[in-house]
Amino acid sequence: MQGDLDVGGYRIAGLNTSLPPRRTDAVCWPRAVELTQEVGQKASEQVMDVKRLCDLKVSKTGDLMTGNLLLSADGGNDILFGCTDLQHGNTFTLVFGDTLNRLHFTLTNTLTLESSHGLLVKCRGEEVCLMGNPSEIIIYKVIRMNSNSITNLPIPTLPHEAANNLLVDSHSRKILQGYVPPLRSMGSCNNIKLGFIATASSQLNNNYKASNAFNCFYTGRRGTGGEWASNNKTRDFWMQVKCPELVRIWKIALS
Numbered sequence: 001m002q003g004d005l006d007v008g009g010y011r012i013a014g015l016n017t018s019l020p021p022r023r024t025d026a027v028c029w030p031r032a033v034e035l036t037q038e039v040g041q042k043a044s045e046q047v048m049d050v051k052r053l054c055d056l057k058v059s060k061t062g063d064l065m066t067g068n069l070l071l072s073a074d075g076g077n078d079i080l081f082g083c084t085d086l087q088h089g090n091t092f093t094l095v096f097g098d099t100l101n102r103l104h105f106t107l108t109n110t111l112t113l114e115s116s117h118g119l120l121v122k123c124r125g126e127e128v129c130l131m132g133n134p135s136e137i138i139i140y141k142v143i144r145m146n147s148n149s150i151t152n153l154p155i156p157t158l159p160h161e162a163a164n165n166l167l168v169d170s171h172s173r174k175i176l177q178g179y180v181p182p183l184r185s186m187g188s189c190n191n192i193k194l195g196f197i198a199t200a201s202s203q204l205n206n207n208y209k210a211s212n213a214f215n216c217f218y219t220g221r222r223g224t225g226g227e228w229a230s231n232n233k234t235r236d237f238w239m240q241v242k243c244p245e246l247v248r249i250w251k252i253a254l255s
Helices: 029-055 165-170 210-214
Strands: 059-061 064-066 091-096 098-106 112-114 119-123 126-131 137-139 197-200 239-242
Touching: 197 210, 210 239
Parallel strands: none
Antiparallel strands: 059 064, 091 098, 098 112, 119 126, 126 137, 197 239
16 A cells, blocks of 8 residues: 555554564564664663773863873884973973972973972882982982092081091091100100100119100110010019000000
8 A cells, every 4th residue: 555554543463573574664562672672782882882982081171181191102103292392481391280299391491390298219119219308318229420429518517427528638637557656765765745655563674664665766675775674573564655645546566
């Protein structure tokens, strides 16, 4: 027939339950429900696929982006990230959380790394250098200067601080090699003006004074260049030398 068929509110029954061969054929109610469910399932899968795809992409709304921005270097291409047409007076800033934590660059000026809580440098997961918090630089590794210098050091005030060359040049150094001078002159007089005074528990006579032990021009057994001997004491005897200042003793030799 041609034209519309008005069923007057009655049903069309007895339709084939299989899938009709043409898209324009009528379909029975169970098959229509089944087709609707299949279409809905496919639509739902398509929606989930779109959602997963969106989760992996950057979403841009105005000046804000959400999601991870990962750049691929497939094919050996060089990747540029930044600003290549910066004009004088303009700045390029990479912000980390707020304006107090950022990588800031102004054309013709040095690159500035700003941090409100310090900057920690790591290499292979190990801490190398901490800067900014607290107000000092903490180095966790050995510093190799490669034959270069550490300059502009102040005068050290603490024992563990590095000394500058000015302190080393101006600081008087005590040379303890041969610190005690000859205590008697060849004229048999004590050199008491130097502040070194030798004494002993006893001496045999004036030819065996305690100062003889601290001379460097030994010539015989007695006299100015001779030896010291106790007054016939073979035990519990002693000799000593008084220095003009405190001296750390690390070696004593007797002969």
